[in-house]
Amino acid sequence: MKIVRARDYDDMSRKVANIISAQVILKPDCVLGLATGSTPIGAYRQLAGWNQKGDCDFSQVSTYNLDEYRGLSHDDPQSYHYFMKTNFFDHVNIDQANTHVPDGSNPDADAACKEYDRIVAAAGYPDLQLLGIGNNGHIGFNEPDDHFSKGTHCVNLTESTIQANSRLFDRIEDVPRQAYTMGVQTIMFAKMIVIAANGSAKAQAVHDMCYGPVTPQCPASILQLHDNVVVVADEAALALCPAE
Template sequence: MNIIVTDSPEQAFRKAADMIACEVLYNPHPVLGLATGRTMESIYRLLVKQYEASDLDFAATTSFNLDEYVGLSATDPNSYRYYMQEHLFEHVNMSTSQIHVPNGIAADLDLECARYEAAIEKAGGIGLQLLGIGETGHIGFNEPPSAFNSRTRVVHLDEITRRQNSGMFGNDPTRVPEHALTMGVGTILEARKLLLVAVGKGKAAIVDDALNGPLNENVSATAIRLHQDCTVILDNAAASIWKNNRPNGFNAIL
């Protein structure tokens, strides 16, 4: 595992965007696993700037998003499909046929999950998977406990997660859907590269749990330590507790 600690959130976003850009530039058929959240907005903004400067071409890129709320259509402003359209898809030359987000209003959600897994496999697997980390230690919506071999499925969202995500719902956690579709931990671990980005003091404790705590299905982010090609990018605030507890064996660029 490579851990990069930057002096500022902006530097962390830039390093993450550059890593994704390299995947798009140098892989003839890039397949990106994408995530949502405020951290990702800054990364996508930088990628759009590179595209507008003619430094990136997304025409050959296929994408798969980690998750989607159950009950929200692609046109709902609170859906992750809408979020991705607003922050990335409508600004770059990705074909609609190559964009994949779980369908939160599918008539048969279990069938939709199986279809999503099949689509990832048909695309040749995910080359680079972008990740954030939630307050419960989840990657995707893999709430505690989530088996490390779990696949794309319907999950019940923790109250902590619904509170954390309530900003898009008028700061009312009760308006946040109770269920979501998410790639499983096992699905995520099959990506050839993982890239987890976290910034801010509010993430420091859970980042330390993920990187220093025991491998634990109650903190699904600990599973990234099982991956052979994982990069974690943190700013100083998010890394503050981890740096004090850092064990030997981590390849860190401070």
């Protein structure tokens, strides 16, 4: 793993956006794996600004998101389809037919997950996969478990994840209890992985991801076994990691 230190959230966002834009410039028809949540919003805004100035062209890019809540329609304001449109896709020149998010509106979990695995594999897996990391070390919605997951699957969200996501809902009762997520093995098929992290709440998870044992109790720790991983984190998120 390569660790890139950032001063704060804005600096982290610029550094992440720089890596993504370099990928797009070097391979205009690249496949990007994208993440949701509050962490990548700053990077998406930076990329949108560069796109609008003509510095980064997304017209040939295709994207595959990590996950989606089960039971939400694509136009639900809390869905990740909606999140990606409002925070990124509507602000860049990407062909939205080339953007993909698991179909949380499909009640048939097995069919929805198999179909998503099929299209991600057909695309050749991401050239660059962007990840956040949960307070409990989850990546995507792969929660701590007794094994590492493989393909896209339906997960029961842990209480800590439900609590963390409740800030985005009017009531905690409205937070979905299940989600469809790419599996850990699928994530590991990406050619390059970039993990963004900020804030002291992520410090233990970042330490365990980078320096702890490889264990499904910290799903992100599997990334130690990937040969092209860049961790971009601010000083607060790196507080428990040795200075390098």
